[in-house]
Amino acid sequence: MPSAQESAASSSGHVRILVYSDNAHVRDQIRSALGTRVHPDLPELTYLDVATAPVVVSTIDGGGIDLAILDGEAAPAGGMGLAKQLKDEVADCPPILVLTGRPDDAWLASWSRAEAAVSHPIDPIALGEAVAALLRTLVN
Template sequence: MANEVQATTSADVDEKSLEVLVYSDNRDTRNEVMQAVGRRVAKGAPRINWTEAATWEGAYLKVEENHYDLLILDGEAAKLGGIGFGKMVRDELVPDMPYIILIGRPQDEWLARVSKPNAVLEHPVDPRTLSATVAEILKEKVRA
């Protein structure tokens, strides 16, 4: 499909790209996030290189071994949801890592806020809200 966003590999990475990891055990959720944001957060902004992770262990290794500008985490993921994973990343790997948590129920927002994410959004995602949130979090990097 022409509108389909593809995950990129390290061979596709250029100097001015933004690295974003999306973690969810649900492939449809990962695709929905990547489709909603697209390849750029704004006209003239750096390209987004997407990395997908289906397990928290895989996501942890990717964050440990690579640089990411933003993490988008599924709070409903099995075994370790985005709330716990985001806190773990900040506690153990990158203290100032920006991340967004996607929650399935509005009443879970208070719990998500405990881990101090940059944003908490409801799932299913609203493409405009998610894109605007990603752009806001990455605004300093987008201007560079």
């Protein structure tokens, strides 16, 4: 049986993505890399930009987010620690993709319980493929 998150993503025709970074330029890069649709067979993307960790936690806890992309290089709260906190504390936490500082940090993303990791600098193809893979788990 699909969870509430799966039902919302597949029935609404769009996916709501929370994009967290303290750096507005990084948030812009993420949105630009993904655009409004990562694949013709997947729902349209809408975004919620967040610059602080407390807002991330309260928004995720409130529901309505289908996927979170967290900047592992954000300060003062990095995306990997935030991912771990969300997975430990929020029931029905949506899938999380963490942007790591370098490819070798993928093990830290795994520790944080993030479902995916892509390294900086943001590669639109790698990010799009990772997001598409996560979205397929939501809509199927």
